[in-house]
Amino acid sequence: MPLFWLVVVLLALTALGFWFGRRRALASVQGNPRHLHSLPIYYGANVAMSIAIPALLTLVIWLLAQPLVIENRVSATIPQDLLPENTSIGLVMSDVRRLAEGLDQAVEQNVMTTAETLALDASTTDVRELLGTVGVALGSEVRPEVLSAAQSYRQLSSTGSTAMAVVCLVLALAGFGLSARHTNKEFRARNVVERGVLALLILAASLAILTTVGIVLSMLFETVNFFGLHAWTDFFFGSTWAPNFRGDSELSMLPLLWGTLYISAIALLVAVPVGLFAAIYLSEYAGPAVRSLAKPLLEILAGIPTIVYGLFALLTVGPLLLNLFGQGENGILGLNWMTGATSVLTAGVVMGIMLIPFVSSLSDDIINAVPQSLRDGSLGLGATRSETIRQVVLPAALPGIVGAILLAASRAIGETMIVVMGAGAIAKFSANPFESMTTITTRVVSQLTGDTDFASPETLVAFALGLSLFVLTLGLNVLALYIVRKYREQYD
Amino acid sequence: MTDFSPTPDQPAAAQSSLLTLSKRTIQRNAAEKRFKAYGIAAIAVGLVMLLVLVTTIVGRGTGAFQQTFITVNVELLESKLDKNGERNIEDIKRVTTFGYAPLIKTAMQNTVADLGIETSLKTKHMAGLLSKNAVAQLRAFVLENPEKIGETVEFRFLAQSRVDGYLKGRVSRDSIANDKNISAEQLDLVDALVAAGVIEKTFNLDFILGSDASDQRPEAAGMGVSMMGSLFMMLVVLALSLPIGVAASIYLEEFAPKNWITDVIEVNIANLAAVPSIVYGILGLAVFINYMHLPMSAPLVGGLVLTLMTLPTIIISTRAALKAVPPSIRDAALGVGASKMQSVFHHVLPLAAPGILTGTIIGLAQALGETAPLLLIGMVGFIASNAPETIGEGLLSPNSAMPAQIYEWAKRADPAFYERAWGGIIILLIFLVTMNTVAVILRRRFERRW
Numbered sequence: 029m030p031l032f033w034l035v036v037v038l039l040a041l042t043a044l045g046f047w048f049g050r051r052r053a054l055a056s057v058q059g060n061p062r063h064l065h066s067l068p069i070y071y072g073a074n075v076a077m078s079i080a081i082p083a084l085l086t087l088v089i090w091l092l093a094q095p096l097v098i099e100n101r102v103s104a105t106i107p108q109d110l111l112p113e114n115t116s117i118g119l120v121m122s123d124v125r126r127l128a129e130g131l132d133q134a135v136e137q138n139v140m141t142t143a144e145t146l147a148l149d150a151s152t153t154d155v156r157e158l159l160g161t162v163g164v165a166l167g168s169e170v171r172p173e174v175l176s177a178a179q180s181y182r183q184l185s186s187t188g189s190t191a192m193a194v195v196c197l198v199l200a201l202a203g204f205g206l207s208a209r210h211t212n213k214e215f216r217a218r219n220v221v222e223r224g225v226l227a228l229l230i231l232a233a234s235l236a237i238l239t240t241v242g243i244v245l246s247m248l249f250e251t252v253n254f255f256g257l258h259a260w261t262d263f264f265f266g267s268t269w270a271p272n273f274r275g276d277s278e279l280s281m282l283p284l285l286w287g288t289l290y291i292s293a294i295a296l297l298v299a300v301p302v303g304l305f306a307a308i309y310l311s312e313y314a315g316p317a318v319r320s321l322a323k324p325l326l327e328i329l330a331g332i333p334t335i336v337y338g339l340f341a342l343l344t345v346g347p348l349l350l351n352l353f354g355q356g357e358n359g360i361l362g363l364n365w366m367t368g369a370t371s372v373l374t375a376g377v378v379m380g381i382m383l384i385p386f387v388s389s390l391s392d393d394i395i396n397a398v399p400q401s402l403r404d405g406s407l408g409l410g411a412t413r414s415e416t417i418r419q420v421v422l423p424a425a426l427p428g429i430v431g432a433i434l435l436a437a438s439r440a441i442g443e444t445m446i447v448v449m450g451a452g453a454i455a456k457f458s459a460n461p462f463e464s465m466t467t468i469t470t471r472v473v474s475q476l477t478g479d480t481d482f483a484s485p486e487t488l489v490a491f492a493l494g495l496s497l498f499v500l501t502l503g504l505n506v507l508a509l510y511i512v513r514k515y516r517e518q519y520d
Numbered sequence: 521m522t523d524f525s526p527t528p529d530q531p532a533a534a535q536s537s538l539l540t541l542s543k544r545t546i547q548r549n550a551a552e553k554r555f556k557a558y559g560i561a562a563i564a565v566g567l568v569m570l571l572v573l574v575t576t577i578v579g580r581g582t583g584a585f586q587q588t589f590i591t592v593n594v595e596l597l598e599s600k601l602d603k604n605g606e607r608n609i610e611d612i613k614r615v616t617t618f619g620y621a622p623l624i625k626t627a628m629q630n631t632v633a634d635l636g637i638e639t640s641l642k643t644k645h646m647a648g649l650l651s652k653n654a655v656a657q658l659r660a661f662v663l664e665n666p667e668k669i670g671e672t673v674e675f676r677f678l679a680q681s682r683v684d685g686y687l688k689g690r691v692s693r694d695s696i697a698n699d700k701n702i703s704a705e706q707l708d709l710v711d712a713l714v715a716a717g718v719i720e721k722t723f724n725l726d727f728i729l730g731s732d733a734s735d736q737r738p739e740a741a742g743m744g745v746s747m748m749g750s751l752f753m754m755l756v757v758l759a760l761s762l763p764i765g766v767a768a769s770i771y772l773e774e775f776a777p778k779n780w781i782t783d784v785i786e787v788n789i790a791n792l793a794a795v796p797s798i799v800y801g802i803l804g805l806a807v808f809i810n811y812m813h814l815p816m817s818a819p820l821v822g823g824l825v826l827t828l829m830t831l832p833t834i835i836i837s838t839r840a841a842l843k844a845v846p847p848s849i850r851d852a853a854l855g856v857g858a859s860k861m862q863s864v865f866h867h868v869l870p871l872a873a874p875g876i877l878t879g880t881i882i883g884l885a886q887a888l889g890e891t892a893p894l895l896l897i898g899m900v901g902f903i904a905s906n907a908p909e910t911i912g913e914g915l916l917s918p919n920s921a922m923p924a925q926i927y928e929w930a931k932r933a934d935p936a937f938y939e940r941a942w943g944g945i946i947i948l949l950i951f952l953v954t955m956n957t958v959a960v961i962l963r964r965r966f967e968r969r970w
Contacts, residue, residue, distance in 0.1 A: 095813055141521060222859060222860075226771075226861070229770055230766035231954070232771065233767070234764075236789045236831065236832070237788055240792060243800075243803045246803050246807050247799075247803075249806075250806060301562070302562045302565050302566060305563075308559055313556055322567065326563070328570060329566065331885070333888075333890065334944050335889065335894070335926055335927055335945075336949070338930070342574060343580075343942075383571070410554045412548055413552060414551055414554075418555075439794075442795075444794025444796070445892055448892075448895075469798050473798070476805060476896045477900065482810060494799055497799065498795065501794065501795065502795070506791075
């Protein structure tokens with residue numbers, strides 16, 4: 029693994045640089061550190077940083093950029109008119125990559141030499157069978173142009189890797205030389221090192237922005253591709269969700285959005301009253317003993333992974349509801365409203381349980397922030413405690429509570445595992461809570477698991493759905509923050 | 521109060537005494553009681569739900585830690601396993617699992633005959649009580665100990681999942697009416713063998729340490745390999761999110777000037793914490809797998825995705841920890857001549873370390889239980905059957921993770937897998953509870969109040 033060794037060599041050089049810089053600085057003052065501008069370790073750190081930072085940064089950027097560059101160069105060599113019908117350049121490129129990987133494997137396992145792989149000819153050798161012997165299964169026969177593309181892919185990759193190693197090592201050595209030359213007693217090593225560290229800190233902080241940009245760009249890019257293959261009017265305004273992997277699917281977001289909102293609404297119907305009343309009781313009525321016991325216990329519900337709730341919905345709540353509301357004469361209530369264990373109600377109720385602590389602890393904080401003087405004033409006028417809460421405390425805390433509910437709604441809309449396991453897979457507009465329905469997140473999971481083909485609208489639609497989900501939850505969060513900030517009463 | 525004048529037409533009925541409550545007071549007091557009762561009811565609902573959840577998990581999951589085993593003596597016939605009699609390992613390897621099946625059939629038949637149990641079953645159906653895993657287990661034993669060929673060795677084989685379910689009460693004589701895998705006669709034989717002590721239910725370490733098994737062999741499935749997958753992901757998350765998160769927090773809390781760029785970063789981090797986890801999965805699929813061509817299903821990719829997801833949590837808790845260190849510490853450090861950077865790294869950071877550690881552990885616990893993004897990067901399905909041997913292999917070879925493994929089991933048709941899913945949840949929750957307890961203890965032990 030040459031990359032591994034490259035990193036090891038760079039790290040070894042860094043350690044050597046540290047030792048060398050420190051020693052050289054001390055040597056320049058005949059071993060008396062009091063004559064140095066900075067502490068000796070800063071001279072070492074300066075050399076070490078000059079070696080490591082430029083080289084490692086280049087390494088990372090190179091690793092990120094190399095696939096893109098090679099992909100572009102290689103795909104340009106494949107003649108457009110040689111593409112078989114109904115395939116895109118993306119599909120051919122994935123064949124090329126697979127073939128190139130297979131050849132690499134063959135060389136690694138000593139089945140062929142590097143020279144032999146370059147001399148391969150698709151018309152005389154059965155490449156597919158050859159690679160089968162090293163454990164690489166190819167989907168179809170290898171066509172000559174794919175083979176030649178794979179050859180140039182491998183060649184470019186190996187040239188790229190060699191160039192990367194050379195550039196990184198040269199940078200590291202140059203950093204070593206330059207910084208070692210600077211190292212003498214007059215050099216302000218601490219200031220330089222601290223500036224370097226600050227730059228690293230800024231880099232780490234901007235990673236958050238990079239992540240957001242990554243999320244938006246990755247989804248936007250594929251969404252644009254999707255709208256190139258599928259009419260955007262159908263996606264936003266159509267009425268049917270019927271993916272069909274032979275093509276000609278109807279992919280409309282609206283039935284999914286309806287399912288998502290319906291399930292979220294049921295979840296909030298469970299979570300908001302329970303959570304709000306729990307918060308009111310804990311902050312206004314409960315004594316310290318009850319509070320210190322009940323609050324952490326409720327918060328355990330928030331720490332349980334969603335897969336547990338999903339399993340609970342699938343194996344416990346679903347069958348229970350089916351027994352209550354379904355199965356006709358055999359059921360407990362003798363009703364026949366439900367036909368399967370997965371339903372809007374199942375997912376909604378379980379999601380509501382999950383959101384109880386979310387609503388209660390946020391509202392608890394907000395109710396506690398209402399100043400005591402307001403309560404004292406109201407109680408002094410003769411109101412009972414419940415009247416004080418309803419007429420004074422809650423109105424004062426209302427913006428915060430609305431914010432909390434919006435945050436809970438955003439959680440409900442983005443929740444995945446509970447709906448994947450509890451809600452079912454049928455996309456439709458229906459107001460019956462006993463029917464199974466599907467949501468945006470479940471469809472994203474089902475369109476993107478298994479073999480994905482990034483050239484078909486059925487796969488790409490997941491990115492459009494993901495982007496819609498992102499925008500929806502982001503909008504709710506921003507709205508929640510805005511309401512809290514705008515309508516917050518200032519009591520200080 | 522000069523212009524105060526009592527309403528002239530005040531009704532006489534409004535006169536009340538402190539001893540007899542007026543109708544309105546009674547109403548108001550009743551409303552007060554009701555309101556309080558709603559509060560108690562709400563808390564009770566929450567706690568009951570917690571109780572139901574915990575009892576369901578424990579009640580349905582503990583069964584997975586026990587498994588039914590059948591003890592039989594197998595004669596390792598030389599004529600079947602090593603025809604040349606040279607004990608050449610290549611020759612022995614040539615015998616596939618099909619070659620071992622007759623040995624097991626004979627062994628079962630002999631066991632039943634030795635115990636004097638009357639049964640009308642054919643040998644094929646007697647051997648059917650054993651797991652499909654038994655032949656593989658036998659073959660692995662012979663390949664490891666070729667010198668034992670020709671001897672009779674005692675084996676403890678897994679019983680097939682229906683037998684296991686029968687002993688655990690999951691399978692009854694009524695429920696198997698349409699079951700191809702087992703018949704009522706076979707259950708009679710099971711009853712007789714249980715009475716003879718050949719079939720017994722014992723603790724099953726393989727569930728904790730073993731690997732996932734295919735659809736046909738729920739009795740052999742275990743969590744061990746997916747635990748390794750989770751472990752490697754957590755290593756990646758820890759190695760990346762802790763340094764990056766701490767560095768970002770230090771910058772934002774200690775150095776960042778108050779300007780719009782800082783504002784943008786802060787709003788960004790707050791929003792990233794609320795982005796649905798599945799969106800991170802989409803990001804991982806698009807960037808790490810589709811663009812960078814990192815291997816599908818690899819714990820490295822899972823770790824990278826979870827790192828991005830955990831970063832906001834760690835940044836938020838680290839900033840809180842840094843904020844809790846009083847400014848006097850910084851002032852004192854600056855006063856004796858430390859630079860800003862030195863005051864932060866030598867004084868503030870060590871004092872904030874317990875808080876940072878606590879936040880990191882909680883962030884890791886969150887990442888450990890996350891499932892949705894892992895589904896998108898392919899860490900689900902019957903993936904790994906062997907534990908990785910080196911760190912590089914552990915990071916790059918396909919593997920599953922604990923929550924994804926639980927999801928995979930929950931999806932399968934055989935109800936025997938459900939028990940394992942609940943059992944898997946017990947293991948997952950034990951990890952989470954331990955991590956959170958450690959975090960709480962750390963906070964209690966090292967927290968300083970200024």
